[in-house]
Amino acid sequence: MIAHAPILAIVVPLFAAFLTPVVSIVAKRFGVERARDWFVVGAAILMLLIVASMVPAVWRGEVLVYKLGGWSPPWGINLAVDGLNLLVALIIASVVSLIAIYSVVYMERDNGLEKYYTLLMLVTAGCMGVTLTGDVFNLFVFFEIMSISSYALVAFRRNWDSVEAGIKYMIIGSLGTSFILLSIALMYGLVGSLNIADLAGKIATIKATQPLPMIVPLMLTLFVVGFGIKIAMVPLHAWLPDAYQAAPSAISALLSGATATVGVYAMLRVSYMLFGALAIGTMFIILGLVTMVVGGLMALVQRDLKRLLAYSSISQMGYILLGVGFGTAMGIQGGLFHLLNNAIYKVLLFMCAGAIVYRVGTSNLDELGGLGKNMPITATLFVVGALAISGVPPLNGFASKWTIYVAGMEAGQPICTAIAVVMSALTLAYFLKAINLMFLGQRPEHLREVKEAPPLMLFPMLMLAAFCVVFGILPGLGIDLVRPAQSAVMNQLGYIGSVMGAG
């Protein structure tokens, strides 16, 4: 493991964010503006290497506890890395690296790119901070860094739609983070601690008392709603379609692949590990089903590709909630595997949408057609992503959905499983509609000269498509990746013991 890896994984993107404007000024002076873009790509890849260096130790079963300033938990701030947050950190670092490479060409026609890359690195630092911290107040602080940077990125293009979407996202998102802060304040007032492991032990003691103080479910509700807004769980999802449609496609990919993943992580960490509340699994199952159905049915009638993908993101969150809601080892494994797969194919699909917007200038399905002839590689990659998200074998979406279905049957929930299977068929239906309208049929005259996406945009898309195939054909690889995370979710006492014992 690289020395100080847990803190470096946060510090690298944070410092990269502060250095980006300086690098930009220097690069402009020497006439090599691309140097700024590659500086950000380098920072993202360095962060990925740092996170990857923690894999061997964590997969051996260790919880890496990094004490800032040498202060032991629960007194000081600490970072605690177990199987769960390592998986999420790996997803974030990989997704951000690919998005940074994609942005080099995709964003070249925009101005103010030093702001774009600064915000991109700030979102990344926020995501990493939320993921790796062992302290609930720092979780809030990093969550705010991530959220506020996201609001600005959604409004980056400064046209009417993006500013409106950014403001909506900001107001609803701020309400969510206010709920989280309120819950943290109540929690601190109740037990006088902010360390997650320490809090988990103390809340478990309070939960054992009868009757249960009303403040405990209230605190949990505030957290679930706060994080539920971030993952766009129905009925807290309304901000998402506007935001994903209005943001640059690279940012839509970032929001669906990184920040939504962080939201699910935070939800799991707080619900299952901090509150030890596996009993609320039934609520997650119901919310998961509602989210899946509403997202799927709304996606079916969309006219805009990015809006269709946005509703599809909502629908896929339903599968993840369903899996983790079952509360069994296989259910949590399936939910986490789907979280990993969702990050892969959703980023791929948004990148394909971005490639179309880059070449054609619109994502309106009614203005497209016959592009399979002009953009064969993009079309193939979109089809791979679409089949993967629809759960068509032998791609990765099938592997994780199958795991969730098996978990559902084992948990005695055949009706929930049947609804999930039907919604999967519906997912295929609306993606076939998108494929038909964009790539098949007669090509309108004005699209005759459209060219294939540039190689630098195709490269990250090819990587993601390869992951879709590899995790589908070798699902054992994906299961091996998520198994330490599933063990961590189900081992609250182990986490408490490792962190508190580190003192």
Next chain:
Amino acid sequence: MEFGPGIWGPIVATAVMLLGVAIGYLLLSISRRYMVPKPSVEKLRTYACGEVLEPEEVHVESEQFYSPIRRVFKPFYRFVRPAHTGILSTYLLWVFVGFIMILIAIVVALR
């Protein structure tokens, strides 16, 4: 290689699918040896009511896809879809309603 308690073998299944694709491709290429399509310009045009239609005019409206499914879920499309108004105050009301629902669910689950 298999995973889970089911009978799904991803490598075998992939191999079978690839075999199916190969057989399909083979059949297609053999059939093209015997019958090469050589459509005239007139045959490639799209006619409707005696008029030649341009590619832009034969594009299927995205709204028209899956209208039977929309009929099956008529209540959803009548009540839930129009509720996505884009009006912020409505969305904030949803958050409030969601908060109450989740609070009730958690209180019931934890007691």
